[in-house]
Amino acid sequence: MTGQRSDLERAINLMTEVRRILDRWGLNVAAAHLERAHDVAAQAVLAPLEGQADEAGSADRLPLDRTAILALGGTFAVIAAVLGRANVIPMRELAEILAIYATTTSETDNSQGLLIACWAGILREAAEVGEKG
Missing domain, CATH: 1.10.287 (Helix Hairpins)
Structure with missing residues (x-):
């Protein structure tokens, strides 16, 4: 060990x-x-x-439900695509902002930071697919 x-x-x-x-x-x-x-x-x-x-501290941790994470990530990708097409903000830029927000959020709430980082990653991957297609 x-x-x-x-x-x-x-x-x-x-x-x-x-x-x-x-x-x-x-x-x-x-x-x-x-x-x-x-x-x-x-x-x-x-x-x-x-x-x-701290037994109580571990009980307070937010459970990460894979289905909910992917559903919300997909929803964010659709919204980001619409915003990108309307020339409001490119999807990649929104993913970058979310990644930075995830890092700062994780300093005070690790579980929330992890969720936001997952969504930023989903957006980044969607942006890469959109740029190829």
Whole structure:
């Protein structure tokens, strides 16, 4: 277990370094996605240290229902496509804004940040498909 833990800590350190590079190059969306991955990995390292301490805290976590996430993500993609066609905001730009919002939200509410990050990813994938077609 110690070897796995040190591998995870090394990965977290590498993500921190890559995040700095992405920031220097102005790749904000990539940095926001990496920030989210970093936060999830860091939480995995901290969880065993916190132990079983806060039983109530874990009960308060929002369950992530895959069907609801995909349904809402698809709905957001349709709305984003309509907004893009009306020249209000391109879908990719909206996905980038959501990714940044997911990162900032996860600082205060990890579950909400994760949900928003999922939706940002769905929009980003829909934008890529739209750009190819």
